[in-house]
Amino acid sequence: MKGLLIAAATLLAFGTLAASSFAAEGIPGATVRPDGSTTPGDRKARFEQWCQDNPEKCREMKAKAEQRREECKANPEKCRAELQARVQERFKKADTNGDGRISREEAQKGMPLLARDFDRIDANKDGMVTLEEMEAALKAYAGASKGKENRR
Secondary structure (H helix, E strand, O other): OHHHHHHHHHHHHHHHHHHHHHHHHOOOOOOOOOOOOOOHHHHHHHHHHHHHHOHHHHHHHHHHHHHHHHHHHHOHHHHHHHHHHHHHHHHHHHOOOOOOEEEHHHHHHHOHHHHHOHHHHOOOOOOEEEHHHHHHHHHHHHHHHHHHHHHO
16 A cells, blocks of 8 residues: 555656646647547657756756655655645646536546546546546556556
């Protein structure tokens, strides 16, 4: 469980750092489009190219990500609480009508990754995603990622 949370927090922290750095640099395609048209390989290639073009910023970003990983290893409960707070904050921001659920349209506007996997995350198939459904999907994703790590 501890490794699962560290992995999830690391993925979120690194992804947030990378996305904000890419967006700040104005790199085309820095965010995943709702239609899911980019692949992990595409994003990795763009990141590697960005690192070649911006070596100092890349080193700084990687150092911050490594520092965050170490912090999460030292205090996983704190990382878990911070991750949960960020998820709840993003969910609330995307829920523009304040009904406690995110429609596909709200997801497309405020949470493109959620929109991309909307049908999979909408567990009860009511056309809306609740915070509980989103958290369950994140937990399942982190568990699947942990399983891949253990097979190496």
